[in-house]
Amino acid sequence: MDTVSNTVxxxxxxxxxxxxxxxxxxxxPRTARRGNTLSAAAMTGAIAATVWLVAxxxxxxxxxxxxxxxxxxxGAALGLWAAREVQMTAMPQLVSLFNAxxxxxxxxxxxxxxxxxxxxxxxxxRVSLPGALDIVIGAVTFSGSLVAAxxxxxxxxxxxxxxxxxxxxxxxxxxxFAAGTVWLVxxxxxxxxxYGLVAxxxxxxxxxxxxxGGADMPVVIALLNAFTGSAVAMAGFVLDxxxxxxxxxxxxxxxxxxxxxxxxxxxxxxxxxVVGGFxxxxxxxxxxxxxxxxxxxxxxxxxxxxxxxxxxxxxFVPGYGLAAAQAQHELGDLAKLLTDHxxxxxxxxxxxxxxxxxxxxxxxxxxxxxYTQLKEMDExxxxxxxxxxxxxxxxxxVTNPIARxxxxxxxxxxxxxxxxxKSVVVIKRSMGHGYAGIDNELYTDPKTGMFFTDAKKGLSExxxxxxxxxx
Amino acid sequence: MNNVxxxxxxxxxxxxxxxxxxxxxxxxATLHTPLMSGSNSVHxxxxxxxxxxxxxSHTWLGYVLAFTAMVFGAMNVVGGYVVTDRMLEMFKxxxxxxxxxxxxx
Numbered sequence: 353m354d355t356v357s358n359t360v361x362x363x364x365x366x367x368x369x370x371x372x373x374x375x376x377x378x379x380x381p382r383t384a385r386r387g388n389t390l391s392a393a394a395m396t397g398a399i400a401a402t403v404w405l406v407a408x409x410x411x412x413x414x415x416x417x418x419x420x421x422x423x424x425x426x427g428a429a430l431g432l433w434a435a436r437e438v439q440m441t442a443m444p445q446l447v448s449l450f451n452a453x454x455x456x457x458x459x460x461x462x463x464x465x466x467x468x469x470x471x472x473x474x475x476x477x478r479v480s481l482p483g484a485l486d487i488v489i490g491a492v493t494f495s496g497s498l499v500a501a502x503x504x505x506x507x508x509x510x511x512x513x514x515x516x517x518x519x520x521x522x523x524x525x526x527x528x529f530a531a532g533t534v535w536l537v538x539x540x541x542x543x544x545x546x547y548g549l550v551a552x553x554x555x556x557x558x559x560x561x562x563x564x565g566g567a568d569m570p571v572v573i574a575l576l577n578a579f580t581g582s583a584v585a586m587a588g589f590v591l592d593x594x595x596x597x598x599x600x601x602x603x604x605x606x607x608x609x610x611x612x613x614x615x616x617x618x619x620x621x622x623x624x625x626v627v628g629g630f631x632x633x634x635x636x637x638x639x640x641x642x643x644x645x646x647x648x649x650x651x652x653x654x655x656x657x658x659x660x661x662x663x664x665x666x667x668f669v670p671g672y673g674l675a676a677a678q679a680q681h682e683l684g685d686l687a688k689l690l691t692d693h694x695x696x697x698x699x700x701x702x703x704x705x706x707x708x709x710x711x712x713x714x715x716x717x718x719x720x721x722x723y724t725q726l727k728e729m730d731e732x733x734x735x736x737x738x739x740x741x742x743x744x745x746x747x748x749x750v751t752n753p754i755a756r757x758x759x760x761x762x763x764x765x766x767x768x769x770x771x772x773x774k775s776v777v778v779i780k781r782s783m784g785h786g787y788a789g790i791d792n793e794l795y796t797d798p799k800t801g802m803f804f805t806d807a808k809k810g811l812s813e814x815x816x817x818x819x820x821x822x823x
Numbered sequence: 824m825n826n827v828x829x830x831x832x833x834x835x836x837x838x839x840x841x842x843x844x845x846x847x848x849x850x851x852a853t854l855h856t857p858l859m860s861g862s863n864s865v866h867x868x869x870x871x872x873x874x875x876x877x878x879x880s881h882t883w884l885g886y887v888l889a890f891t892a893m894v895f896g897a898m899n900v901v902g903g904y905v906v907t908d909r910m911l912e913m914f915k916x917x918x919x920x921x922x923x924x925x926x927x928x
Contacts, residue, residue, distance in 0.1 A: 378850055381911075406878040416886070423894045424893050427896060427898040431897065435902040438906060440910075457872070460888050461869070461872045591875055594835050597836050599865050605844045703855075709859060717910070
């Protein structure tokens with residue numbers, strides 16, 4: 353009896369070690385896939401060991417087996433289907449959804465533990481405190497991640513939704529679940545405290561994420577990932593299961609670091625983002641006055657193609673506009689054409705390009721861009737002065753030189769030094785603003801040509817035109 | 824079930840945070856999305872917790888909670904690993920393309 357339990361716990365320990373190794377292998381594109389496979393194998397082992405443990409303990413009823421098997425099958429089928437079908441542009445929504453279910457499962461474990469305890473009143477703080485925290489964090493993550501996924505999918509408005517009293521609510525709700533947590537710890541058998549806590553936490557998840565704009569979603573997703581990790585770790589405390597504590601905290605700290613990196617890349621504090629109201633979401637082509645285009649220099653596909661064909665170094669600056677137009681394949685084709693012609697091509701990727709950390713890299717990888725051509729901000733910035741052409745596709749705020757000056761909405765945000773290239777071409781549909789809602793000085797720079805078109809259509813035209821020059 | 828001593832559990836908790844920080848801070852920005860999705864699948868370990876509560880449930884409420892937790896957890900685990908693998912497959916090195924690029928430089 354005891355041997356089985358011990359063996360299973362050694363398997364859990366091995367699995368935990370494999371999770372750490374798996375994440376460690378993710379630090380290079382060459383080994384990353386192996387890391388993921390290792391981690392998945394460890395998870396499979398841990399799950400198989402749990403089945404063994406459950407069978408060996410013999411307390412499980414026939415219905416219990418049925419619940420376990422059918423729930424597992426239904427969940428696995430849903431997960432598999434979603435993972436296979438998802439478009440790479442929709443990846444952040446899916447990750448957010450997986451976050452939601454993970455947090456939800458963790459919260460349910462604590463709810464179950466408090467409800468099913470034989471002597472609920474006798475539960476010590478050893479169980480009731482992590483239980484209460486698990487419920488709060490898990491439920492907040494569940495509803496918050498669903499709202500975030502809804503925003504990214506466009507089901508919920510991407511704009512910050514601020515209703516009267518929202519701020520007040522965001523003060524009252526945490527205060528009430530702090531009170532609820534204390535109540536539940538003192539009286540673990542109180543059903544009112546339990547259900548109240550679940551309700552308040554679910555509501556807070558919604559009111560916390562609703563006012564945050566679409567542009568801040570990379571930070572929010574990273575933050576919610578960290579939350580789920582902590583919820584799972586708390587479930588580990590409730591169940592006395594070290595494997596859950598290790599895996600949960602591993603995820604939590606990784607999510608925490610990514611959150612910090614993202615926030616730094618936008619020069620915003622995490623608190624600032626969570627309190628919200630700045631990011632106005634996907635720049636609905638703001639119908640701003642037509643005063644600005646007077647100073648800009650519109651260019652045609654042929655003009656741009658000549659520049660590209662006779663350049664020796666071209667830097668592409670992709671932004672979310674590219675992803676939204678699903679034009680990553682067209683860009684990849686254009687780049688390949690130029691590379692084949694002997695032109696040095698690379699991509700400048702700002703850390704917050706896309707809808708989750710590093711999302712742009714995935715989109716470019718999907719378009720078969722070799723990862724050796726992807727350059728991070730710190731690496732590419734010194735190279736801009738040598739670039740003959742910098743081609744900006746749907747990136748706005750991250751290229752605005754105004755960020756170098758104090759006194760505006762994006763002051764101090766690290767940007768790509770696109771304005772230092774010898775010439776600049778911007779592909780954009782209109783003079784609409786980015787999420788910061790300010791004019792981009794880059795567009796009125798004399799060396800900048802504006803190519804007003806849809807990213808996908810424009811890149812196809814460029815490819816055809818360049819083909820004529822180099823073909 | 825092993826009754827893990829609280830102090831041991833807290834030790835594990837703190838060390839895991841530090842290991843996480845150490846392992847993650849070296850990952851390049853290129854891989855941040857697969858990393859997040861990969862760590863997302865790691866927290867799918869919550870499915871083990873769901874299995875344990877399914878094993879100890881004996882009331883209809885317990886079964887409902889366990890079933891929902893199982894669905895959520897299994898979805899998190901399976902979907903997370905599959906989608907991460909799909910992403911990372913796209914990051915595979917393209918030796919031909921790289922060699923060509925080097926030759927041209």
